[in-house]
Amino acid sequence: MLKIDICDDEQLWIDKAREIIGEYFKGKHEVILNFYTDSKSLINKMLNKKEPADIVILDIDMPGINGFETAKLIKETYPDILLLFYTVHEQYVFESFQFQPFRYIRKINAQKELELALSAAMQILDKRVEKCIVLKTNDEISKVDINQIMYFETEMRKCNVYTTDGKVYTVRKSVKELFGEVDSPDFIMLHNGAAVNIKYIKDYSSYDITMVNNTRLIVSRSHIKSVKKAIMDYWSDRL
Helix, strand or coil: CEEEEEECCCHHHHHHHHHHHHHHHCCCCCEEEEEECCHHHHHHHHHHCCCCCCEEEECCCCCCCCHHHHHHHHHHHCCCCEEEEEECCHHHCCHHHHHCCCEEEEHHHHHHHHHHHHHHHHHHHHHCCCCEEEEECCCCEEEEEHHHEEEEEEECCEEEEEECCCCEEEECCCHHHHHHHHCCCCEEEEECCEEEEHHHEEEECCCEEEECCCCEEECCHHHHHHHHHHHHHHHHCCC
């Protein structure tokens, strides 16, 4: 079941998006559409009620909390969400890059651009399948979705695995062993004792990276170039 949220303070553009989406998915896919005329309602649903959508279509110029501020809050919690900015203001396109939108839809050309965006989004979503690894701690054995792993690092000859729900799994494995088990292009090594999921990186500098939960991790000199390239490639593919 595909879930799409549309947030726009003008009902006219909500109706337009609903019409395009309905026609595009007619006879192809079952879709749940939710509509919001203000950002606060959308934020409350997604962040407080923990009900994320697969795709969010978001107007930029809205009263109160604007689209950029809303996008920042959503992306910090759900970096995998495919965010489509939906606006009449073309001048915002470059400013929007920092929020890693999946597409930028101009309302003046909504029919064509939204249909193309939906097609591209479905290609991404269809490839997303749950891949798990088994983590054995002293107390229990857990099956963990690798998409929910933010990073893992060595501590006292053990490895701590940090997940998006705040859990920490301490296992008797090396970072290198876990990196091999995860076997995903979304993960990169920062140094011999730490690896991270690129999708949860918020910022980077010449010597460290900052995760979406504001944890800062050091990058070794030997890995700086490869880490920067991996981050930029990942972000560029989603602009």
